[in-house]
Amino acid sequence: MKISRRQLMAFALAAPLGLSACQATYRNHGYIPPEEQLAQVVVGQTPQAELEGLIGRPSAQGLLTGSAWYYVGSRWQFYGPREPREIDRQVVAISFAESGVVSNVERFGLERGQVVVLSRRVTDTGVTSLGLIRQLLGNVGRVQAGDFLGD
Numbered sequence: 843m844k845i846s847r848r849q850l851m852a853f854a855l856a857a858p859l860g861l862s863a864c865q866a867t868y869r870n871h872g873y874i875p876p877e878e879q880l881a882q883v884v885v886g887q888t889p890q891a892e893l894e895g896l897i898g899r900p901s902a903q904g905l906l907t908g909s910a911w912y913y914v915g916s917r918w919q920f921y922g923p924r925e926p927r928e929i930d931r932q933v934v935a936i937s938f939a940e941s942g943v944v945s946n947v948e949r950f951g952l953e954r955g956q957v958v959v960l961s962r963r964v965t966d967t968g969v970t971s972l973g974l975i976r977q978l979l980g981n982v983g984r985v986q987a988g989d990f991l992g993d
Contacts, residue, residue: 864922872901872915874932880947883936888944893936900936911936928952 875897882888882896893911900911917930930952937946 866919866921868929869918869920870915871918872913873898874913874915874934880934883944883947885944885947890938890942890944893944909938911938 879897883893888896897913901914902912904910904912913934913936915932916928919927919929921927932952933950935946935948935950936944937948939945
């Protein structure tokens with residue numbers, strides 16, 4: 843079997859494309875302030891009002907107003923048809939005292955992360971247990987003329 847010049851050129855162009863499809867790609871999500879900016883935050887001195895100007899807005903805040911700010915950043919690896927995999931996660935938690943001054947700065951990594959199972963609680967309305975025709979026929983005897991006339 844003889845390979846033509848055209849087939850050889852097509853293979854030469856397709857081979858790098860095929861090999862590049864096997865290379866992992868990475869994506870960064872979220873925001874973590876750099877160490878230089880975090881060094882400007884002084885525990886016990888920096889007020890919450892100045893913090894946004896120093897290191898930026900947080901990814902999330904604590905449930906209570908002014909309790910804590912959280913900066914979350916993660917790095918994901920995408921490799922061909924495989925499921926994406928989180929390879930790094932950083933969380934910076936900045937807590938505040940009641941006076942509004944920074945009381946603590948903590949950094950957590952992926953090794954300290956825990957999977958939190960969220961429960962979904964839905965209130966049952968009871969409407970789904972009755973069929974449409976049963977609901978319509980159930981209202982037949984309940985309507986009175988006084989409801990329409992406004993006695």
